[in-house]
Amino acid sequence: xxSVFSTLIPLLLALSTSAGEIKLPVSYTILNNGLRLIVVxxxxxxxxxxxxxxxxxxxxESAGFTGLSxxxxxxxxxxxxxxxxxxxxxEVPLMAAIDSLDRLLYxxxxxxxxxxxxxxxxxxxxxxxxxxxxRKYIKKDExxxxxxxxxxxxxxxxxxxxxxAYIVTxxxxxxxxxxxxxxxxxxxxxxxxxxxxxxxxxxxxxMRYDNRPLGRYWERLNALFYTADPYRNPTIGWAxxxxxxxxxxxxxxxxxxxxxxxxxxxLVGNIDSLRARKDVERYFGAIPRASRPKEEVVTxxxxxxxxxxxxxxxxxxxxxxxxxxxxxxPSDILYKMDVIEGIFxxxxxxxxxxxxxxxxxxxxxxxxxxxRLNDSYFLISAELNNNADPAxxxxxxREEIAxxxxxxxxxxxxxxxxxxxxxxxxTDLKSLEGLSDRLAWFERLESWKDIxxxxxxxxNIKPEEIPAAVKLYLDPVRMTIGILLQPxxxx
Amino acid sequence: xxxSYVFPAxxxxxxxxxxRVICMPDHEQSAFMVALQLPVGRFSDPPGREGICELTxxxxxxxxxxxxxxxxxxxxxxxxxxxxxxxxxxxxVLGMRMLASSARSLVPLFIEMxxxxxxxxxxxxxxxxxxxTGLRAETVxxxxxxxxxxxxxxxxGGHPAGKFQTVRSLKNITLADVKEFFGNxxxxxxxxxxxxxxxxxxxxxxxxxxxxSLWKHPLRKKAVIAYxxxxxxxxxxxxxxxxxxxTQASLAIGHASPxxxxxxxxxxxxxxxxFGGGNFSSRLMTRIRTAEGRTYGVSSxxxxxxxxxxxxxxxxxxxxxxxxxxxxxxxxxxxxxxQGVTAGELEKAKQYAIGNMAxxxxxxxxxxxxxxxxxxxxxxxxxxxxxxEMIASIDxxxxxxAIRTYLSPENLIIVAVGKKAEILSQLNPFxxxxxxxxxxxx
Numbered sequence: 061x062x063s064v065f066s067t068l069i070p071l072l073l074a075l076s077t078s079a080g081e082i083k084l085p086v087s088y089t090i091l092n093n094g095l096r097l098i099v100v101x102x103x104x105x106x107x108x109x110x111x112x113x114x115x116x117x118x119x120x121e122s123a124g125f126t127g128l129s130x131x132x133x134x135x136x137x138x139x140x141x142x143x144x145x146x147x148x149x150x151e152v153p154l155m156a157a158i159d160s161l162d163r164l165l166y167x168x169x170x171x172x173x174x175x176x177x178x179x180x181x182x183x184x185x186x187x188x189x190x191x192x193x194x195r196k197y198i199k200k201d202e203x204x205x206x207x208x209x210x211x212x213x214x215x216x217x218x219x220x221x222x223x224x225a226y227i228v229t230x231x232x233x234x235x236x237x238x239x240x241x242x243x244x245x246x247x248x249x250x251x252x253x254x255x256x257x258x259x260x261x262x263x264x265x266x267m268r269y270d271n272r273p274l275g276r277y278w279e280r281l282n283a284l285f286y287t288a289d290p291y292r293n294p295t296i297g298w299a300x301x302x303x304x305x306x307x308x309x310x311x312x313x314x315x316x317x318x319x320x321x322x323x324x325x326x327l328v329g330n331i332d333s334l335r336a337r338k339d340v341e342r343y344f345g346a347i348p349r350a351s352r353p354k355e356e357v358v359t360x361x362x363x364x365x366x367x368x369x370x371x372x373x374x375x376x377x378x379x380x381x382x383x384x385x386x387x388x389x390p391s392d393i394l395y396k397m398d399v400i401e402g403i404f405x406x407x408x409x410x411x412x413x414x415x416x417x418x419x420x421x422x423x424x425x426x427x428x429x430x431x432r433l434n435d436s437y438f439l440i441s442a443e444l445n446n447n448a449d450p451a452x453x454x455x456x457x458r459e460e461i462a463x464x465x466x467x468x469x470x471x472x473x474x475x476x477x478x479x480x481x482x483x484x485x486x487t488d489l490k491s492l493e494g495l496s497d498r499l500a501w502f503e504r505l506e507s508w509k510d511i512x513x514x515x516x517x518x519x520n521i522k523p524e525e526i527p528a529a530v531k532l533y534l535d536p537v538r539m540t541i542g543i544l545l546q547p548x549x550x551x
Numbered sequence: 552x553x554x555s556y557v558f559p560a561x562x563x564x565x566x567x568x569x570x571r572v573i574c575m576p577d578h579e580q581s582a583f584m585v586a587l588q589l590p591v592g593r594f595s596d597p598p599g600r601e602g603i604c605e606l607t608x609x610x611x612x613x614x615x616x617x618x619x620x621x622x623x624x625x626x627x628x629x630x631x632x633x634x635x636x637x638x639x640x641x642x643x644v645l646g647m648r649m650l651a652s653s654a655r656s657l658v659p660l661f662i663e664m665x666x667x668x669x670x671x672x673x674x675x676x677x678x679x680x681x682x683x684t685g686l687r688a689e690t691v692x693x694x695x696x697x698x699x700x701x702x703x704x705x706x707x708g709g710h711p712a713g714k715f716q717t718v719r720s721l722k723n724i725t726l727a728d729v730k731e732f733f734g735n736x737x738x739x740x741x742x743x744x745x746x747x748x749x750x751x752x753x754x755x756x757x758x759x760x761x762x763x764s765l766w767k768h769p770l771r772k773k774a775v776i777a778y779x780x781x782x783x784x785x786x787x788x789x790x791x792x793x794x795x796x797x798t799q800a801s802l803a804i805g806h807a808s809p810x811x812x813x814x815x816x817x818x819x820x821x822x823x824x825x826f827g828g829g830n831f832s833s834r835l836m837t838r839i840r841t842a843e844g845r846t847y848g849v850s851s852x853x854x855x856x857x858x859x860x861x862x863x864x865x866x867x868x869x870x871x872x873x874x875x876x877x878x879x880x881x882x883x884x885x886x887x888x889x890q891g892v893t894a895g896e897l898e899k900a901k902q903y904a905i906g907n908m909a910x911x912x913x914x915x916x917x918x919x920x921x922x923x924x925x926x927x928x929x930x931x932x933x934x935x936x937x938x939x940e941m942i943a944s945i946d947x948x949x950x951x952x953a954i955r956t957y958l959s960p961e962n963l964i965i966v967a968v969g970k971k972a973e974i975l976s977q978l979n980p981f982x983x984x985x986x987x988x989x990x991x992x993x
Contacts, residue, residue: 104579106555107909137831176871200841204831208899211906215830229910256844264847266799267867271693375796377688407624416677417621423681445680446687472629479631483650486582490914 086499087333088508089340093349094321097340098499098508099333102492108329109214109492110238112226112246113500115324116317118295119221119357119434124304127261127297128313130219131305134257136226137204141248143241144202148250154194155252159307161187162255166304187255198252203241210234214493221291222433223504229492232330239343246323247347249314254307262303265296273376273544281542284368285383289361289435319350326500328492361385361435364538371543377423378444380453381542384534386429386436389505395517396529397429397438402477403469403526404440410460411440419456421448433505438534450543458536465531468523481518555939556912558922558932562756568767569740573922574755575747577915583654583748584916585661585759586646588923591736591774592639594711594856600724600732602682602716605638607732608645609678612636614669615660623664632657640711640856641776642927648916651749658746658762665737666766675726683721693794693801693968694865696989700790700966701803703993705861711777712859715993739763740770743926745919777859780807782957787982788964793971794989800873800969804880805863808957811855811928817904818945818953819853824900825892826884827851827864832899838883839866845876857928862958870969874977877965881981885960891951901942908938 089097117129141148165183172180207215207228214229226245230238269275279294286292296302325344327336364385387393404411404427415422424443430436442453469477488494502510561575596603612634614620627634632649647661689695699715706713746759813819820828827835827850839849849866864884868876892900912918912935925934934941965981967974968989978984 105913107913195842200837201832205899208832208903211902211909213903213906213910231906253841253844256842259844260840260847263799263845263868266869267847271797271799271867273691274688375691377684406628408621408628413621420677423677423684443684446684472625476625476629476631479650480628481631483582483631483633483648486580486650487648490580490582490916492913 084495084512085333086508087337089337091320091341091345093345093347094319095340095344095347096324096503097337098324098326098503099331099336100326100328100495100499101331101333102329105329105492106232107213107229107492108232108235108327108331109229109496110227110235111326111496111500112242113324113326113504114224114318115222115322115504117219117221117223118293118297119290120317121290121293121297124301125309125313126293126301127295128305128310129224129317130296131258131261131302131310132314132318133217133219133224134261135249135251135254135310136217136245137201138252138257139199139202139250140244141250142244143206144199144252145197145250146199147197151194151197151250151252154190155254155307158187158190158194158255161190163306191253191256194252203245206237206241210237219295221295223500225497225500227493227496229329235327235331235336236339239339242325243343243347246318246320246344249318251307251310254310258302258305261296262299265299265302268296269294270299273374277372277374277376277542277544280372281370281381281383281540284370284542285437285540286361286435287364288359290357290359291432291435316350317354320344320347321349322354324500324503326496328496328499357434359434360388364540367537368540369543370541371545373545373547375547376544378446378448378450378546379542379544380442380444380450380457382440382457382536383540383542384438385538386438386533388434388436389431390510391436392517393529393533394429394431394436396521396525397436397533398481398518399469399474399477399521399526400438400464400530400534401427401429402480403464403473404460406476406480408476410464411442411457414460415442415453415456419452421445421453421456431505446546450545454541461530461534461536465527465534468526471523474523478519482515485515556909557936558918560752562752564756564760566739566760566764568764569738569742569770570763570766571743571926572759572763573743573745573926574752574759575745575915575918575922576750576752576755577747577918578749579915581651581749582648582915583651583746583750584646584648584919585658585744585746586644586919586923587665588642588644588743588745588927589737590642590741590927592641592643593716594640594775594777595736596711596714596716598714599720600728601714601720603724603728603732604643605716606678606682606721606724607729607737608636608638608643609682610670610675610729611645611664611668611733611737613674613678614671615663616667616669617663619669620671620674623660623669626660627657630657641774644923654748654750655758658758662762662766666768668733670726670730670733672726675729679721679724682716683718686716686718686721691794691989693797693799694803694867696792696794697801697803697865697966697968698863699993700792700968700987701805701863701964702861704788704790704964704966705805705807706780710780710859711775712780712861717992719992735772736770736774738768738770739766743923745922747915747919776857779810779858779860782807782959782962787962789978789982789984790964790966790987791971791975791978791984792966792968792987792989792991794968795970795972797968797970798869799867800870800967800974801865801867802873802877802880803863803865803966804877804963805851805861806959806963808853808860808862809855810858810860812857813855813860813957815949815953815956816855817942818950819957821897821900821904821942821945822892822950822954822958823851823853823862824903825896826887828853829900829903834883834887835864835866835880839876839879843879845872845879849880870973873967873969873974874980877967877977877981881960881963888954888958888960891954892947894947897945897947897950901945904942905939908935
């Protein structure tokens with residue numbers, strides 16, 4: 061007889077910010093079908109944060125397919141073959157007919173260059189009539205209502221580059237509902253009302269990017285920063301790709317990535333680890349792995365051979381953003397980059413002191429190290445005073461980088477950075493949801509256990525190690541710099 | 552869903568200077584926080600000096616008599632502590648989060664900050680400039696513009712809700728104004744401090760009482776509590792704000808509503824949840840997003856201060872669809888007001904309200920926030936501890952009565968921010984249009 065669990069590691073681990081400050085009774089399991097499970101019991105609360113993470117995001121989307129993971133996030137409440145329907149069999153031919161019309165409409169719109177003419181209106185009318193027919197079989201919002209009726213809160217989902225999460229917080233006696241719904245959704249998703257939801261995604265894109273100066277600036281700057289790595293694509297997808305989405309394309313994407321061997325369940329709250337493991341096995345254990353193993357993204361960002369400069373004149377507060385490539389996770393360098401972030405950031409940070417306090421050129425300035433699976437990045441962002449000379453701000457930031465590359469940080473700086481990281485850690489792990497996301501994030505990158513070693517690794521960094529890291533990774537010769545200025549300053 | 556919540560053991564007392572204090576030990580994390588709520592907010596900004604409350608609350612944290620802003624920041628940051636401030640309409644909150652081990656050294660610093668701020672000229676100028684830059688960025692955002700025009704139409708210039716901080720009002724403020732505002736309103740009288748964290752209960756009470764007793768300052772002026780605007784307009788008001796560069800229009804639709812002290816507030820909140828506050832399951836979302844795919848989000852909210860309140864529906868859609876989305880929203884609102892809620896809808900809304908309350912009390916920071924909110928409106932802990940009972944007692948008759956009394960689809964204020972050339976003709980059927988440009992001063 062096969063063992064139920066291929067790996068079973070129940071651990072009581074103290075995560076110390078100082079001696080014994082946080083205790084994490086973590087239980088870690090991998091089912092035979094590859095599904096990972098992390099359980100952290102906490103009897104001080106009456107609820108359980110239930111999160112299902114899929115290790116897929118926009119980094120797995122190639123040209124023409126960008127935004128599919130995000131599109132699926134939108135379809136999360138549309139149901140399954142059992143949920144959200146009174147008669148799934150009757151829906152199938154209607155969806156097929158809608159898809160045919162949708163394809164004709166797409167081809168016609170392309171040929172007519174987007175014109176809303178009588179032909180496209182006729183296609184839309186026919187598709188709308190079919191959808192009305194299908195809606196007679198749809199049990200509207202059944203998944204949502206099942207959760208809501210059980211007292212669910214924080215019912216939501218999010219999509220990032222590296223992973224996607226489906227989240228809900230439930231009373232402790234209703235967690236089985238999560239297993240039931242999510243296992244059914246993993247096995248039998250049905251993409252109902254696909255075309256109207258695609259329109260919703262286009263509205264979201266307009267709202268977040270096309271209509272927002274800062275949104276469109278960031279989207280383009282990111283695409284310039286990453287030359288080859290798929291991180292260059294926006295999570296929401298490029299507009300022409302979204303318009304070209306079909307139900308079949310999305311279903312293929314789901315079949316490939318939304319499988320137990322590419323997923324992680326994290327349960328944090330008032331729950332028994334052993335019982336949770338048995339229940340998760342009962343509901344998810346029989347779901348097969350993907351038919352072929354997931355192909356990891358092999359593309360890596362080539363070393364930049366020069367500076368990339370991007371200047372935009374738009375209706376937003378003026379700013380400068382400098383982006384630098386750093387290694388993917390795991391890498392010892394990333395811990396050093398966290399320290400460098402601390403040295404530059406904050407009211408007592410070097411950049412604020414110089415550019416806001418002394419020179420009065422900026423209203424705010426920040427630095428951040430952003431670890432990613434493949435190619436991470438370090439960002440310095442300066443918000444300029446309206447009359448500030450962007451060239452002068454850039455020159456000063458370069459000087460500060462050069463300073464950090466030539467001498468180690470002071471003991472006071474190191475102490476400040478260590479304490480700030482410690483406090484941020486305590487704050488982050490206070491909520492069930494914060495802890496879930498932290499554990500999932502580390503597991504996605506390498507192993508959830510990295511969370512335990514994080515502070516120690518930071519504390520072990522010696523000041524004299526910092527200049528070399530700055531010199532190697534914050535090299536202005538190879539940075540990407542974005543400059544956003546108001547139109548009036550163009551002249 | 553069963554909701555049973557009992558606040559942690561706490562000590563509540565008043566100090567001779569008029570400050571009310573709540574001390575609440577919490578040993579779950581080795582963290583500590585103090586939060587001070589002052590009963591003064593943006594509504595108390597003098598005319599022509601709009602933004603002064605926010606500016607004062609922000610400037611307080613930029614150094615004390617003993618420490619320059621840099622020295623002060625360095626002391627906090629080297630201990631991993633963070634400050635927070637939030638200027639609301641009728642109150643403002645200043646606070647500090649720290650590791651429990653730093654509380655003994657940092658709480659005195661917090662008290663020095665609130666009682667003897669430095670008010671350095673260079674810090675004032677910098678913060679003023681920051682606020683102006685931030686405001687300039689906000690005032691090109693279509694949804695920000697829509698909401699601001701909604702309030703301008705609803706409240707007009709004579710009501711505190713109809714006054715806004717502008718670049719001009721911010722530039723008008725001098726450091727002397729800030730000092731005067733601080734002297735008038737930033738007093739322990741009527742203020743509330745909540746101290747919570749990993750500390751022995753007896754020692755915590757002694758420590759906080761001893762430290763905050765040092766803060767003495769008379770309240771010189773009474774803060775503004777805005778009056779309620781009756782919902783008795785004589786006609787629909789339509790504003791078109793032309794922003795030629797955008798492809799997606801923003802809509803703000805609504806009217807006046809009662810404030811927090813309204814006895815039917817919870818019935819109204821349940822009604823709002825069903826109509827537009829309940830995310831994906833709301834009637835608005837079901838129609839405008841799920842069925843029609845016309846928007847990414849559409850929601851309604853009840854914004855409530857003590858007496859003043861507003862009911863506001865917000866959404867956005869591409870310029871070419873504005874008319875049909877607006878018609879759909881209004882039709883849905885008419886139906887809602889005419890038919891009321893069903894027993895099934897109400898049951899789900901109640902479950903959500905109760906479940907959500909449990910969520911709002913997760914973590915010590917949220918509990919502190921909730922205590923500040925309760926006491927500001929003169930409520931005791933039993934308000935939360937008996938929340939389930941209170942919500943369960945509201946039936947559909949009560950909700951539908953509240954809808955009939957306070958919500959109305961007649962005489963709405965409608966604000967559309969979009970490309971005029973595309974949306975003007977679509978707005979015409981909804982009433983006489985007042986035209987604005989997005990750069991017009993309000």
